Amino acid sequence: xxxxxxxxxIVIAVALVTGMLYTLPNFFPEVPAVQVSSSxxxxxxxxxxxxxxxxxxxxxxxxxxxxxxxxxxxxxxxxDFDTQLRAxxxxxxxxxxxxxVALNLLSSSPHWLASIGALPMYLGLDLRGGVxxxxxxxxxxxxxxxxxxxxxxxxxxxxxxxxxYSGVGREGxxxxxxxxxxxxxxxxxxxxEKAFPDLQVRPQDAAGGDLRLVxxxxxxxxxxxxxxxxxQNITILRNRVNELGVAExxxxxxxxxxxxxxxxxxxxxxxxxDILGRTAxxxxxxxxxxxxxxxxxxxxxxxxxxxxxxxxNGQPVLVRKQVVLTGDRISDAQSGFDQRTGEPAVHVDxxxxxxxxxxxxxxxxxxxxxxxxxxxxxxxxVITAPVIREEIGGGRVQISGRMSSREANDIALLMRxxxxxxxxxxxxxxxxxxxxGKENIAKGFDSVKYGFVVLALFICAYYMLMGVxxxxxxxxxxxxxxxxxxxxxxxxxxxxxxxIALTLGMAIDANVLINERIREELRWGSTPHAAIQAGYExxxxxxxxxxxxxxxxxxxxxxxxxxxxxxxAVVHVLGxxxxxxxxxxxxxxxxxxxxxxxxxxxxxxxxxxWRPASTTTAPAKS
Amino acid sequence: MEFFRISRxxxxxxxxxxxxxxxxxxxxxxxxxxxxxxxxxxxxxRGGTVIEVNYGHSVDFGKVRQALDKLGLGTEASAxxxxxxxxxxxxxPLQQGVSSAQISDRVMTALKADDPSATQxxxxxxxxxVGKELYQNGALALLLVSIGIVFYLALRFxxxxxxxxxxxxxxxxxxxxxxxALFQWEFSLPVLAAxxxxxxxxxxxxxxIADRIRENFRKMRKASVxxxxxxxxxxxxSRTVITHGCTxxxxxxxxxxxxxxxxxxxLALAIGICxxxxxxxxxxxxxxxxxxxxxxxxxxxxRNRGMAGDKILP
Numbered sequence: 044x045x046x047x048x049x050x051x052x053i054v055i056a057v058a059l060v061t062g063m064l065y066t067l068p069n070f071f072p073e074v075p076a077v078q079v080s081s082s083x084x085x086x087x088x089x090x091x092x093x094x095x096x097x098x099x100x101x102x103x104x105x106x107x108x109x110x111x112x113x114x115x116x117x118x119x120x121x122x123d124f125d126t127q128l129r130a131x132x133x134x135x136x137x138x139x140x141x142x143x144v145a146l147n148l149l150s151s152s153p154h155w156l157a158s159i160g161a162l163p164m165y166l167g168l169d170l171r172g173g174v175x176x177x178x179x180x181x182x183x184x185x186x187x188x189x190x191x192x193x194x195x196x197x198x199x200x201x202x203x204x205x206x207x208y209s210g211v212g213r214e215g216x217x218x219x220x221x222x223x224x225x226x227x228x229x230x231x232x233x234x235x236e237k238a239f240p241d242l243q244v245r246p247q248d249a250a251g252g253d254l255r256l257v258x259x260x261x262x263x264x265x266x267x268x269x270x271x272x273x274x275q276n277i278t279i280l281r282n283r284v285n286e287l288g289v290a291e292x293x294x295x296x297x298x299x300x301x302x303x304x305x306x307x308x309x310x311x312x313x314x315x316x317d318i319l320g321r322t323a324x325x326x327x328x329x330x331x332x333x334x335x336x337x338x339x340x341x342x343x344x345x346x347x348x349x350x351x352x353x354x355x356n357g358q359p360v361l362v363r364k365q366v367v368l369t370g371d372r373i374s375d376a377q378s379g380f381d382q383r384t385g386e387p388a389v390h391v392d393x394x395x396x397x398x399x400x401x402x403x404x405x406x407x408x409x410x411x412x413x414x415x416x417x418x419x420x421x422x423x424x425v426i427t428a429p430v431i432r433e434e435i436g437g438g439r440v441q442i443s444g445r446m447s448s449r450e451a452n453d454i455a456l457l458m459r460x461x462x463x464x465x466x467x468x469x470x471x472x473x474x475x476x477x478x479x480g481k482e483n484i485a486k487g488f489d490s491v492k493y494g495f496v497v498l499a500l501f502i503c504a505y506y507m508l509m510g511v512x513x514x515x516x517x518x519x520x521x522x523x524x525x526x527x528x529x530x531x532x533x534x535x536x537x538x539x540x541x542x543i544a545l546t547l548g549m550a551i552d553a554n555v556l557i558n559e560r561i562r563e564e565l566r567w568g569s570t571p572h573a574a575i576q577a578g579y580e581x582x583x584x585x586x587x588x589x590x591x592x593x594x595x596x597x598x599x600x601x602x603x604x605x606x607x608x609x610x611x612a613v614v615h616v617l618g619x620x621x622x623x624x625x626x627x628x629x630x631x632x633x634x635x636x637x638x639x640x641x642x643x644x645x646x647x648x649x650x651x652x653w654r655p656a657s658t659t660t661a662p663a664k665s
Numbered sequence: 666m667e668f669f670r671i672s673r674x675x676x677x678x679x680x681x682x683x684x685x686x687x688x689x690x691x692x693x694x695x696x697x698x699x700x701x702x703x704x705x706x707x708x709x710x711r712g713g714t715v716i717e718v719n720y721g722h723s724v725d726f727g728k729v730r731q732a733l734d735k736l737g738l739g740t741e742a743s744a745x746x747x748x749x750x751x752x753x754x755x756x757x758p759l760q761q762g763v764s765s766a767q768i769s770d771r772v773m774t775a776l777k778a779d780d781p782s783a784t785q786x787x788x789x790x791x792x793x794x795v796g797k798e799l800y801q802n803g804a805l806a807l808l809l810v811s812i813g814i815v816f817y818l819a820l821r822f823x824x825x826x827x828x829x830x831x832x833x834x835x836x837x838x839x840x841x842x843x844x845x846a847l848f849q850w851e852f853s854l855p856v857l858a859a860x861x862x863x864x865x866x867x868x869x870x871x872x873x874i875a876d877r878i879r880e881n882f883r884k885m886r887k888a889s890v891x892x893x894x895x896x897x898x899x900x901x902x903s904r905t906v907i908t909h910g911c912t913x914x915x916x917x918x919x920x921x922x923x924x925x926x927x928x929x930x931x932l933a934l935a936i937g938i939c940x941x942x943x944x945x946x947x948x949x950x951x952x953x954x955x956x957x958x959x960x961x962x963x964x965x966x967x968r969n970r971g972m973a974g975d976k977i978l979p
Contacts, residue, residue, distance in 0.1 A: 179794075316770065468792075469790070469792075470791075470794060471791050471795045472769075472788060472790035472791075473787075473789050474785075475787050476785060476787060478786065483924065483926070486922060486927075489922035489923075490915075490927070493921075494922075497918070498911055501910075501914070502911070505907070537926060537927065538858060538927070538930065541919050541923055541927050541931070542862075544915045544918060544919050544923075545915055548916065551911045551912075552908040552912070555904050555911065556873070556904055559901075559903055559907070581880075584876060585872065585873050588821060588872040588876060589869035589870075589872040591817055591821075592817060592818070592865055592868040592869050592872060593862075593868075593869050595810055596810045596814075596862060596865025596866075596868075597862075597865065599809045599810045599813065599861065602809075603803070603806035603809075605802075608854050
């Protein structure tokens with residue numbers, strides 16, 4: 044009668060075992076750990092480094108629970124948070140700047156589970172604490188910058204080819220050249236088109252008899268520049284994040300002009316914001332040291348071609364407008380100490396072009412001062428304005444004097460992180476403190492737990508043994524849902540946990556439908572076996588239809604939702620899928636196991652089935 | 666145990682007009698509240714900054730407000746208790762040219778200077794552009810869900826059911842929004858998620874009834890349309906109440922244990938579930954009746970007499 048073929052039991056058994064295996068890691072508590080990864084692609088993480096780390100820890104008598112080497116880096120587990128902090132400081136000091144030493148929490152689940160890919164659920168920032176930023180890249184600025192660069196390049200191209208022009212300037216993102224005669228203009232056009240295939244050049248005659256040549260970036264070039272700008276900014280953000288020492292940072296492009304930065308587990312959120320928020324560009328310019336010029340500028344009459352700026356201590360500095368170098372010529376910057384005087388210093392490496400320009404400028408300006416400017420949102424600040432002591436060739440520059448180690452460190456970081464290709468602005472921020480994350484987990488867990496217990500009690504009381512079966516099916520549903528979430532490493536958020544609770548509440552619908560159908564069949568006189576058969580079969584169509592509509596809503600939420608809402612949608616959709624399997628397939632399997640073997644079945648334990656005395660008497664009673 | 670002992674079909678459809686008038690009135694009331702009071706949009710949609718600060722002891726809001734006033738953040742800056750008495754929620758409107766990082770840091774520094782026990786638990790900043798996008802995306806999601814559901818139901822049942830179901834369930838959505846407008850509860854992203862989930866969920870209810878109506882058309886060959894619908898609602902009533910009761914149980918569990926940030930989320934779900942029962946059983950079914958559903962529309966004729974959905978002319 045209600046027997047189930049063997050293969051169906053095998054499917055159920057496989058699902059259950061897999062589900063259990065993948066749910067298992069979530070039951071192991073997290074232990075404090077330190078993660079060492081490389082900050083440069085050239086630096087390899089290998090067994091030799093693992094040995095160094097182990098030796099360092101042993102030498103300092105810091106107890107650790109175990110080490111492991113994986114593609115991301117080396118992870119060392121500890122017994123408590125104090126040891127973890129001590130170990131982090133020690134390793135950071137020992138390993139230096141080439142490595143990122145970050146605090147992390149790792150699951151204490153056994154190794155064999157991890158080796159089959161069974162990991163605990165991936166918790167969202169609202170559950171584990173951390174920072175989430177959405178940054179918007181200013182694309183117009185990227186294009187302006189490119190146009191600026193082309194203006195300079197065209198000027199030197201004209202000079203090299205001895206083309207006579209009367210002026211060159213930028214109008215929006217176009218570069219406009221003016222000429223006195225047409226042959227020169229044609230020559231210029233030919234040279235520009237040959238040298239810069241990314242520019243679209245067209246002649247234009249202005250009203251005043253001016254012969255103009257307008258060069259604009261081709262659409263393809265614009266797209267490329269914009270994509271490049273986002274990519275460069277991502278790289279720079281990655282460098283900055285490396286400085287923070289975050290175990291599992293996420294830095295991704297979102298849409299065409301946005302970048303998402305997620306730093307899970309970051310405790311010092313203010314510092315994270317500070318470092319990331321420095322959407323700064325760097326410029327090196329000469330200081331105007333003309334006698335009296337500074338005094339005049341402070342008095343209100345700034346000399347032509349100069350800017351009056353201030354340094355961090357509020358001291359005025361008069362800086363020439365002409366830019367010597369921009370931040371993108373800086374390939375590296377490290378804080379350290381001046382070998383002669385022992386004072387804190389910043390060592391800067393320049394790229395080839397940068398080194399050549401720097402050599403010329405320093406040769407011509409010995410004894411004068413140059414200023415390193417930090418430009419943040421249109422406001423320039425002088426980081427430092429050192430005196431040029433000698434001609435500096437080879438592209439290695441040292442900046443020292445009047446700075447603390449901390450300042451040297453900060454300046455180096457700013458210079459190393461480099462100039463962004465285009466300014467960025469934080470347009471969304473969500474920061475969750477670590478303690479709040481823990482509370483959120485507890486709250487989400489409580490919602491599921493208490494809701495489930497009450498629900499199970501009610502269903503068991505109302506449907507008796509069939510209710511118990513429904514409850515078991517619901518439990519299987521919960522387990523499978525957690526297993527799939529773990530397997531997919533989908534991000535679990537607090538709304539996601541609410542979705543688990545909600546999905547369980549909705550999943551019971553399928554069992555209620557089935558049980559009500561069975562009761563109804565019994566009421567109209569079917570035999571128990573036939574009632575079970577009909578109940579499951581008739582309810583199936585309804586269950587399918589109703590779940591499809593819920594699914595449509597879930598998928599739309601997933602497509603349009605962001606952050607926590609997406610987390611809700613993922614769980615919701617997966618929960619619908621698992622519920623169809625468990626509520627119909629698994630529960631029927633159990634029913635078949637209990638009742639299927641009995642040839643003669645008198646009654647099913649499904650609670651009281653009320654039968655109307657006669658279909659024509661007795662008005663409705665509730 | 667069996668709660669529902671109904672021996673005769675309840676003549677729901679006899680009172681269809683009454684139900685529809687009730688629905689219309691609640692709907693109009695909701696629309697009026699929405700129009701007059703509007704939704705109290707949260708930081709997700711309106712943009713701005715929210716900072717949750719924990720003090721470890723009861724918050725002295727006078728002092729907190731004083732500290733905020735000193736920063737000169739505008740008159741819209743507010744501080745309220747959040748969940749427990751030791752936690753303050755500070756809301757700041759969007760400010761031109763000030764980044765979120767700066768603003769929350771400034772507030773925290775000021776609060777810490779006032780009372781060193783202040784610790785920042787959460788910061789949410791949404792820029793004006795993002796807020797607008799989230800709003801648009803939300804509206805788009807609602808639209809797509811509606812279209813998707815109409816399409817599916819039209820395919821699976823018949824256009825009358827699709828129209829009736831979506832009207833009935835959008836009426837639930839409007840009523841939920843009406844509640845949020847009336848009480849000025851904060852409308853945030855999770856609430857929007859709840860609203861969309863409710864939409865999917867109550868349609869599910871309509872599907873169950875529609876399924877029964879179709880089945881009854883097949884079984885009860887002689888019965889009138891009204892009788893068929895009455896019988897469908899009556900026979901699914903028990904299941905409806907129990908299922909919704911169970912879901913409501915879970916939602917109440919979220920409401921009581923899920924903490925402050927899921928408060929309005931669960932509230933929206935709870936309202937949606939309650940109205941979902943009513944609208945599916947009564948509004949949707951009566952709409953289907955008014956739209957003139959007939960046996961031929963649902964019961965597929967024999968193959969040789971034409972395809973499903975074809976009208977059989979006398």
